[in-house]
Amino acid sequence: DVKVTQSSRYLVKRTGEKVFLECVQDMDHENMFWYRQDPGLGLRLIYFSYDVKMKEKGDIPEGYSVSREKKERFSLILESASTNQTSMYLCASSERQPGTNEKLFFGSGTQLSVL
């Protein structure tokens, strides 16, 4: 089974801190994604990456950056955490195979609280 592992299940940080959320997948997937999930808003795409050292903005990239130095690892960075970034963060990966259906595999999420 594909495994997407997020480094922390719960995280509490203070306003202004730099926060790193780590995600590792073990199936050699090309694509990786970061979402945040808030009550009533569903999942919103923050950033994604189709290859090493490649990144593209999703729907809500403001206040975030990402890093993908290795294929299996995709990091989300909050440069200066703010209270409105308190949320559940979900990482996902998928494999690109032309002619097949792309399926997302999600991690269990990191519940981040910014105080």
Added chain:
Amino acid sequence: LAKTTQPISMDSYEGQEVNITCSHNNIATNDYITWYQQFPSQGPRFIIQGYKTKVTNEVASLFIPADRKSSTLSLPRVSLSDTAVYYCLVGPWDQGGKLIFGQGTELSVKP
């Protein structure tokens, strides 16, 4: 990307068949329909995907009428463990990560 509309919540009882319908009136020719399931405190999990007619796997069935403007996820004989949020997504097959997860349908299965 096509916009989807699905009920916010549904209730059912153990052993019943549950059908969740999703409307997607502006679906494009190259769009697929994909359903995900999310349990509390977990990430979503892929359930099923289809393009037209009927698709069945070990978890669910997906019914898509000829005009493809809606689709129905069918869960046979639900149990308490099927209590979850179900998301309907519509878009091209290679845009999985960029599809829009709406609020989904919160299914509550009661004993």
